[in-house]
Amino acid sequence: MFTLNPRATLAMYSSGLERRQVAVIEDFALDPAALIAHAESGEPFRAAVGDFYHGIRKPAPSEYANDICERYGDMLRERFEMPPNSVPRVIFCALSITTTEPHRLRPIQRVPHFDTSAANQLAIVHYLCGPEHGGTSVYRHRATGFETISQERIQHYSASLKREVMTEYSPPARYMDCDDPLFARIASYQARCNRALIYPSNVLHSGDIRRVASPDTSPRAARLTLNSFMRFE
Template sequence: MEQPEVLLQIAAQSEFEAYPGVTQQKGYPGIRAQAPEDYSQVLTEFLEPVMRHFFAIPEELGLRKSICAFSLTTTPSAELGPLQRTPHFDASTPHHMAVLLYLCDEKHGGTGFYRHNATGFQQINASNREHYLDVYYEEINANRPAQRYFDNSSAEFTFLGMIPAKFNRLVIYHGSLLHSACINPAISLSSDPLQGRLTLNSFFDY
């Protein structure tokens, strides 16, 4: 963005609420506030041709888009549920795109990507979803994940790489990829948008 500081100030003045599923220890472990509508419009106009070109999205497919939300990771490690302590995927559809604008800097980690060791899957689609989830839940029930934010490899997942956080960096990736927010819990779990791990999250599906 040409003036990302403006978004930061808007976030600082916004009223945040818990993400759906937080009380059930599922989903994004933090709070959110709706971003300005003009940001959503500008983002869509800019990214539509970019995503269609670089991700080979057929022209005939229509766009469905989520709201754009400021997001702050705030849940203490000790309060994370099992599903929040492993890599996840957002959707198994082929053209579901996650768009993330970092409004924080490198000290707040980034976004990591993983391979599931037992199945070899890095990406979950309609053909492998049921098999992956069967194995995944069997593993979780047999061996609860460590009580921490996931970052490096474990017996179940291999760390493949990370996109580091950088202020005003925008990243796009398939929501079907196994991924996790890499968190620095010592400094990142703040509800203050000027201090915490602030991102602006959007999802596009075709």
């Protein structure tokens, strides 16, 4: 019931000066309605203590996570030039709903972010909502020119961003959905129900949040996504 569609279509794009690959897969799940129904039933969505995510989450079906590795692991290893013979493993997989009002965002939630500085991890965003909720964009940090944050770059990037925020420009209380003095948007991918977006987890990115499910957190009315991290080791 929660398996992926064997007839899904995949397109590869490259973004920015660093030409990082992004995969867009249409009709990702065989039965997206079953995933939405799962979101509506059973265990409730909750906010996780210490999580920087701007909303609430609940675990995704285990069959779904397993199928990502089985169906896409080898292909994604090749397309994203992951280490040869590395084994794909889904280390995180959860249904997510954006609930935080813009004026309640912490400063770190107002700028593009990266999930990890490790080069062997991919992020998978599976949209279970329409384009009116907003897709995802990737960015370049203007001062450093960085579009991805590697382990070698993280110290310089963090110091530069901290200095800018403290002395030059304080990001307003809003979701990042445009260029600003600190970041340039280099590509944008629209949300579409049952579309999946896959990109390296160390890419600077941000959700184009246009609707917040507060106080209504019904999955069918919300910006519902299924977020996964796949690591190659």
